[in-house]
Amino acid sequence: MKRARTDSAKxxxxxxxxxxxxxxxYERGFAAARMEDIAQRVNLSKxxxxxxxxxxxxxxRALIDTFAVPNLEQIEHMMSTAPSFSMALDAIAVFAPEMxxxxxxxxxxxxxxxxxxxxxxxxxxxxxxxxxxxxxxxAGLLKRADSEGEIQVDDPALVARLVIAPMxxxxxxxxxxxxxxxxAVDLAKLFQLHVRYMKRALGVEDA
Amino acid sequence: MKRARTDSAKxxxxxxxxxxxxxxxYERGFAAARMEDIAQRVNLSKxxxxxxxxxxxxxxRALIDTFAVPNLEQIEHMMSTAPSFSMALDAIAVFAPEMxxxxxxxxxxxxxxxxxxxxxxxxxxxxxxxxxxxxxxxAGLLKRADSEGEIQVDDPALVARLVIAPMxxxxxxxxxxxxxxxxAVDLAKLFQLHVRYMKRALGVEDA
Amino acid sequence: MKRARTDSAKxxxxxxxxxxxxxxxYERGFAAARMEDIAQRVNLSKxxxxxxxxxxxxxxRALIDTFAVPNLEQIEHMMSTAPSFSMALDAIAVFAPEMxxxxxxxxxxxxxxxxxxxxxxxxxxxxxxxxxxxxxxxAGLLKRADSEGEIQVDDPALVARLVIAPMxxxxxxxxxxxxxxxxAVDLAKLFQLHVRYMKRALGVEDA
Amino acid sequence: MKRARTDSAKxxxxxxxxxxxxxxxYERGFAAARMEDIAQRVNLSKxxxxxxxxxxxxxxRALIDTFAVPNLEQIEHMMSTAPSFSMALDAIAVFAPEMxxxxxxxxxxxxxxxxxxxxxxxxxxxxxxxxxxxxxxxAGLLKRADSEGEIQVDDPALVARLVIAPMxxxxxxxxxxxxxxxxAVDLAKLFQLHVRYMKRALGVEDA
DNA sequence: TATGAATGAGTCTTCATTCAT
DNA sequence: GATGAATGAAGACTCATTCAT
Numbered sequence: 001m002k003r004a005r006t007d008s009a010k011x012x013x014x015x016x017x018x019x020x021x022x023x024x025x026y027e028r029g030f031a032a033a034r035m036e037d038i039a040q041r042v043n044l045s046k047x048x049x050x051x052x053x054x055x056x057x058x059x060x061r062a063l064i065d066t067f068a069v070p071n072l073e074q075i076e077h078m079m080s081t082a083p084s085f086s087m088a089l090d091a092i093a094v095f096a097p098e099m100x101x102x103x104x105x106x107x108x109x110x111x112x113x114x115x116x117x118x119x120x121x122x123x124x125x126x127x128x129x130x131x132x133x134x135x136x137x138x139a140g141l142l143k144r145a146d147s148e149g150e151i152q153v154d155d156p157a158l159v160a161r162l163v164i165a166p167m168x169x170x171x172x173x174x175x176x177x178x179x180x181x182x183x184a185v186d187l188a189k190l191f192q193l194h195v196r197y198m199k200r201a202l203g204v205e206d207a
Numbered sequence: 208m209k210r211a212r213t214d215s216a217k218x219x220x221x222x223x224x225x226x227x228x229x230x231x232x233y234e235r236g237f238a239a240a241r242m243e244d245i246a247q248r249v250n251l252s253k254x255x256x257x258x259x260x261x262x263x264x265x266x267x268r269a270l271i272d273t274f275a276v277p278n279l280e281q282i283e284h285m286m287s288t289a290p291s292f293s294m295a296l297d298a299i300a301v302f303a304p305e306m307x308x309x310x311x312x313x314x315x316x317x318x319x320x321x322x323x324x325x326x327x328x329x330x331x332x333x334x335x336x337x338x339x340x341x342x343x344x345x346a347g348l349l350k351r352a353d354s355e356g357e358i359q360v361d362d363p364a365l366v367a368r369l370v371i372a373p374m375x376x377x378x379x380x381x382x383x384x385x386x387x388x389x390x391a392v393d394l395a396k397l398f399q400l401h402v403r404y405m406k407r408a409l410g411v412e413d414a
Numbered sequence: 415m416k417r418a419r420t421d422s423a424k425x426x427x428x429x430x431x432x433x434x435x436x437x438x439x440y441e442r443g444f445a446a447a448r449m450e451d452i453a454q455r456v457n458l459s460k461x462x463x464x465x466x467x468x469x470x471x472x473x474x475r476a477l478i479d480t481f482a483v484p485n486l487e488q489i490e491h492m493m494s495t496a497p498s499f500s501m502a503l504d505a506i507a508v509f510a511p512e513m514x515x516x517x518x519x520x521x522x523x524x525x526x527x528x529x530x531x532x533x534x535x536x537x538x539x540x541x542x543x544x545x546x547x548x549x550x551x552x553a554g555l556l557k558r559a560d561s562e563g564e565i566q567v568d569d570p571a572l573v574a575r576l577v578i579a580p581m582x583x584x585x586x587x588x589x590x591x592x593x594x595x596x597x598a599v600d601l602a603k604l605f606q607l608h609v610r611y612m613k614r615a616l617g618v619e620d621a
Numbered sequence: 622m623k624r625a626r627t628d629s630a631k632x633x634x635x636x637x638x639x640x641x642x643x644x645x646x647y648e649r650g651f652a653a654a655r656m657e658d659i660a661q662r663v664n665l666s667k668x669x670x671x672x673x674x675x676x677x678x679x680x681x682r683a684l685i686d687t688f689a690v691p692n693l694e695q696i697e698h699m700m701s702t703a704p705s706f707s708m709a710l711d712a713i714a715v716f717a718p719e720m721x722x723x724x725x726x727x728x729x730x731x732x733x734x735x736x737x738x739x740x741x742x743x744x745x746x747x748x749x750x751x752x753x754x755x756x757x758x759x760a761g762l763l764k765r766a767d768s769e770g771e772i773q774v775d776d777p778a779l780v781a782r783l784v785i786a787p788m789x790x791x792x793x794x795x796x797x798x799x800x801x802x803x804x805a806v807d808l809a810k811l812f813q814l815h816v817r818y819m820k821r822a823l824g825v826e827d828a
Numbered sequence: 829t830a831t832g833a834a835t836g837a838g839t840c841t842t843c844a845t846t847c848a849t
Numbered sequence: 850g851a852t853g854a855a856t857g858a859a860g861a862c863t864c865a866t867t868c869a870t
Binding site: 110117128155158168176 | 233234235236237238239317319320321322323324325327330331334335338339362364365366368369371372373375376379382383384386387388389390392393396397400401403404405407408409
C-alpha cells in the first residue's frame with residue numbers, strides 16, 4: 001500500500017481504520033474480530049494497523065470516542081436552538097430516521113452493548129459523556145418549555161427517556177434485526193406518530 | 208459431582224448449566240466466555256458440560272430458546288385476556304419493571320444483541336417467535352380496542368412499537384448501564400408515566 | 415501422549431519438561447527458544463506444556479530454582495564435614511570435574527548469564543541463595559582452618575573466590591567452548607594442579 | 622541526522638553503532654534487542670543502520686570481531702615484553718581490575734556466552750583468535766620462565782588457565798552480578814592476592 | 829545518504845473439543 | 850455419567866527487513 005507520509009494522510013488512514021474496525025466489530029463482535037481482517041478492509045497489513053493503534057483494546061476505545069460525540073453534538077445543538085418544544089420534536093422526527101439509517105450509531109450501540117462488560121471504563125465514559133449529556137439536553141428543553149408555559153412536566157428526566165425510547169428501540173432494531181426477514185418498519189412514519197403522541201400527551205397543539 | 212440418573216435430575220442440570228452460561232455470556236460475551244467457567248459455576252467439569260450440550264454454539268442456541276419464550280407467553284396472555292386496553296396498559300406498568308429487574312430478559316437481550324451476527328438463524332427465530340409475536344399480540348389488543356371504540360388507531364403495528372419502546376430502552380439500560388455511576392431510574396414511575404401518556408395520546412380517560 | 419494422572423506422574427513430567435527447557439534455552443537462548451520445541455522434546459504438545467507452567471517466564475524461573483540448589487547443597491555439605499582444609503580441597507578436586515561434566519550447572523550458568531538482564535529478580539535470588547551461600551561455605555571452611563592453625567588467611571572471602579575461580583572458568587568453558595575445535599582440557603589434572611597450588615600458597619603440606 | 626560523507630566519518634559512525642549494539646545486546650540479549658533501539662542510541666534511524674550493517678547477525682559479528690582483539694593484543698604485548706615472570710604477574714594484577722571495570726570485555730563475554738550457540742562460527746573464531754592466542758601467550762611466558770629457571774612448570778597450558786581463572790570469574794561477575802545487592806569485591810586486592818599465591822605456588826620469591 | 833512507513837513471518841498463549849480412565 | 854489431561858487450531862502482537870521518497 002502507498003505510504004501515508006503527511007500528517008493529514010495519516011489522520012485519514014486512522015479514520016478509515018476505525019471505520020473498518022467498527023464494521024468488523026459490528027459484524028463479528030469484538031472478541032471474534034480479527035485485526036488482520038480489519039487491516040485488510042483498508043488494504044493494509046496487520047503490522048501497519050499497529051502503527052496506528054497499539055492494541056485491539058486501544059482501537060476499540062479510539063473508535064468509540066471518535067464516533068460517539070458528533071451525533072450527540074447535533075442533538076444538543078437541536079435542543080438548545082429550538083424556538084419551541086413543538087418544533088424541537090418536529091426536528092427529531094426528521095433527524096432520527098436519518099441518523100438511524102445513515103450514521104454509525106446503530107453499529108456503535110451494538111458493539112458497545114455487546115462488549116460493555118469488557119470495557120467498563122468505556123461504558124462509563126460513554127454514559128457520562130454521551131447518554132447523560134443527551135438526556136440532559138432534552139430535559140433542559142422540557143424544563144424551558146415548562147417554564148415558558150408551553151407544556152407542563154413534572155419530571156423532565158423521565159419524560160426525556162420517553163422521548164428517547166423509540167430512538168433506542170429503532171437503533172437496536174436496525175443493528176440487530178434489520179437484515180432479518182419480516183415486515184420492515186417505516187421509520188419516518190414511526191417518528192411522526194411518536195412526536196404526535198408526545199405532543200398530545202404533553203398538551204401541545206399540533207401545528 | 209454426584210451423577211444425575213433420573214431424567215428430571217438431568218433436566219435440572221441442563222437448566223442450571225444454561226443459567227450459568229447466560230451469566231457467563233452476559234458478563235464476558237459469547238466469544239470470551241470459557242466453557243470451563245460455565246461448568247465450574249455449577250460445580251461440574253468441562254467434560255460433563257459436553258454431555259449436555261454438544262458445543263458452545265449448541266449451548267447458546269439452547270439457552271436463547273429456553274429463556275426467551277416464558278416472558279413472551281406472559282405478555283401474550285396479558286394482552287389477550289385484558290378486559291380493556293386501559294387495563295392492559297396498567298398491567299404493563301406493573302409487569303414491565305418487575306420483568307426488567309428480575310427476569311433473564313436484560314441479559315438475554317444483551318447477549319443476543321452482542322453476538323447476533325454470529326448466529327443469524329437464532330436471531331431470525333428470535334425475531335419471528337418472540338418479537339414479532341409480542342408485537343402482534345399488542346397490535347391485536349390495539350385493533351380490538353379500536354374496533355370496540357375504546358381508542359382510535361390507524362397503524363396498530365407502529366403504535367405497538369411505541370408501547371414497547373420504553374421497555375426495550377430499559378432492558379438495554381439495565382443490561383449495559385445499570386452498574387455504572389450516575390442517577391438511577393425509577394422504573395415504576397417511568398412506566399406509570401409512559402402509560403399515562405399513551406392513554407392521553409390515544410384518548411383513553413385515565414382511571 | 416499418555417496422561418499423567420497421579421501426582422507423582424505429574425511431578426515427573428514437570429521435571430522432564432524443565433530438563434527439556436534447560437536444553438532448549440541452552441541451545442538457543444531464552445528468547446529464541448520455542449515453547450513448542452520444548453514440549454516436543456518430551457513428546458508433548460504446546461498446550462500441555464501450559465498445563466505445567468503458566469508462561470515461558472514461569473518455566474524459566476522454575477527451572478533455575480529447581481536445578482540450582484542441589485549442587486550447592488553438595489558443596490555446603492562437603493565444606494562443613496571436611497575433617498581438614500587439605501581434605502576439603504582434595505574433595506573439590508574430585509568433585510569439580512564430575513560436576514562440570516555431568517551436572518546441569520554449565521548449562522544453567524550459560525542460560526542464567528545470557529538472559530540475566532531480563533530476569534533481574536532471578537539473578538538476585540541466584541546470587542543470594544546459591545553463589546553467596548557457596549562462597550560463604552568455603553570462607554567458613556577457611557576460617558575454621560585458620561583458627562585451628564592449619565593455614566593462615568587474612569581475607570577468607572577473597573580466597574574463597576580464588577578457590578572457586580577455576581570452577582567458574584571451566585563451567586563457562588564447558589558451556590561455551592567445549593564443542594569447538596581445539597585442544598581439550600583435562601579437568602582432573604587442572605583441578606589437581608589447582609589444589610596443589612592452593613595448598614602450597616596457603617602453606618599446607620601436601621598429603 | 623547529518624550525513625556522513627567522508628570515509629572517516631563513516632567509520633566513526635560504524636564504531637558508534639557497534640558500541641550502541643553492544644550495550645543493547647548486553648542489556649537485552651541478542652534476540653530481544655531491537656535494531657531500532659540500537660539506531661536510536663546514536664540518533665539514527667533504523668534504515669540508516671542497514672546502510673552500515675546488512676543484518677542483525679552481521680552487526681553482531683562485526684562487533685565481536687572489533688572489540689575482541691584490542692585487549693588481547695595488550696595482553697600478548699605484556700606477556701612477550703615482560704622482563705620476568707614475576708613482573709608479568711605484577712602487571713596483570715594492575716591491568717586486570719582496570720580491564721574488568723573499564724573495557725568492553727565483560728559485556729562482550731556475556732553477549733558472546735549468551736548467544737554462543739546461535740553463532741558457532743563466531744564462537745569458534747573467538748576461541749581460536751582470542752582465547753587460545755591469549756592462553757598461548759601466557760603459556761609461552763611460563764615456558765620461558767621455566768627454561769630460564771625462574772620457576773618450574775610441568776604443564777604450562779594448564780597453569781595458564783589457572784592464571785586466567787580469576788579474570789574470567791571477575792569478568793562474569795561484573796557482567797552478571799555486579800548490579801545486584803550484596804558485598805562488592807575489591808578487584809585490586811583480589812588480583813594482588815591471586816598474584817601472591819601464584820608466585821608462592823610456583824616458587825617465585827615475592828618482590 | 830537518511831528516513832520511517834509498510835510488510836509478514838514467527839511465537840506466545842488461549843481454549844473448545846476429545847477421550848482414556 | 851463424570852473427570853480433567855491432552856491436543857492443536859487460531860489470533861494478538863513484535864520486529865527484522867525493505868524501499869519509496
